[in-house]
Amino acid sequence: MLNTNLTHILSEQEHAKLLQENENVMVCCGRMGPMCIPVYEVMEELEGEYTNVKFADMEFDIADARVIRNLPEVRGFQGIPFVIYYKNGKVVKATSSIQSREQVTAILDEKFGK
């Protein structure tokens, strides 16, 4: 399990449930490494600001993370974390590698509003 204060997705079933129960979801799929940690921290800080978005993480190396690793939207991605933004269960945006707070908030504002 990742050492963050975010909601942890531990299985395919939990991933599906989270998408079913929330209209707007941001999932960061990574490891506890230098490119991923800053993104988790940004998400932890934004949780209070974007109450309309469910923020969660998923460990990149668990088998069930194939629900993210095998998405067509991440084809060509070669840098962790893979960050996926879902609206009504559908992928509306995916990014690869480290992202700044400004980059994350720009996507949240564009795809989900505040």
Added chain:
Amino acid sequence: MENHFDVIVIGAGAAGLTAGIYLSRAKVSTLILNKGAVGGQMVLTHEIANYPGVESISGYQLARNMKTQAQKFGCVIKSNIKITKLDIEGEIKSVEVNNKEVYTTHSVILATGGKSRTLGVPGEEQFKGKGISYCATCDGDFFQDKEIIVVGGGNSALEEAVSLTKYASKVTIVHQFDNFQALEHYVEEAKNNSKINFIMESKIIEFAGDESLKKVRIQNQATEEIKEMMVDGVFIFIGYVPNTESMGGKVALNNYGEIIVDKNMATNIAGVYAAGDSIAKRYRQVTTAVADGTIAALSASEYVNNIKKELNTVSAN
């Protein structure tokens, strides 16, 4: 005054957090404002094995420990902050963040650190995370049995090139000079590795591909000849640049953009100190940042105490 602190530290890497620990423990009210995630360059290191008294620790964990230690002493830390205005020349200094909140203080410690230098050539931003990486331990396993390039000629470039041979079938080091800046044993190890070859006196001038990186254009610096090379990935390790771009014209910088300080970590502005990777110095290590942060904190503390004494004397009269 809720938004007034004795000292404001800008930056929460090793230097800034150390300053926060020292100041808060001395009951000097301290606010640390940090642009990104806490830990700075420290969190880029997977294992730190030469921090005295600690046999082995991840940079992330060491940063977390420092953060917790500082907060335990009462230090306030705000991260992912954007500083929109910095007014540090008067006796009362102010820092405006996120275009709204203003914090005031008597003393500022600039511990803004550095950031990975990028090549700044076409295609670099487009293929970041899609073939271009700045972290071998993070992304190396995406390049199993693939051909990659490592850009750079310092310790990090040579060390990471060797580590990437665990995954890649072939590693080509592209370096702009005809000799390496890395320590000899790193160079020897790379030269003795059969998977590694070298393109010297050359620079990548463009990245190209479709949904991921496919090729680069490389220019020889001596002949100016340009060649295309098919490649699956490029790892860039070309050092760091100090985060001082917003300080030009206020704090004295050298030709490299580094903050000039004296032995007390004092800058050219009264009450403003600097520490860590953003200052002009030769060696950049966690231990040297910690030392800088300590000195800056003690100097700032003394400065603030003197100001408070003066203010008390004036009000008593």
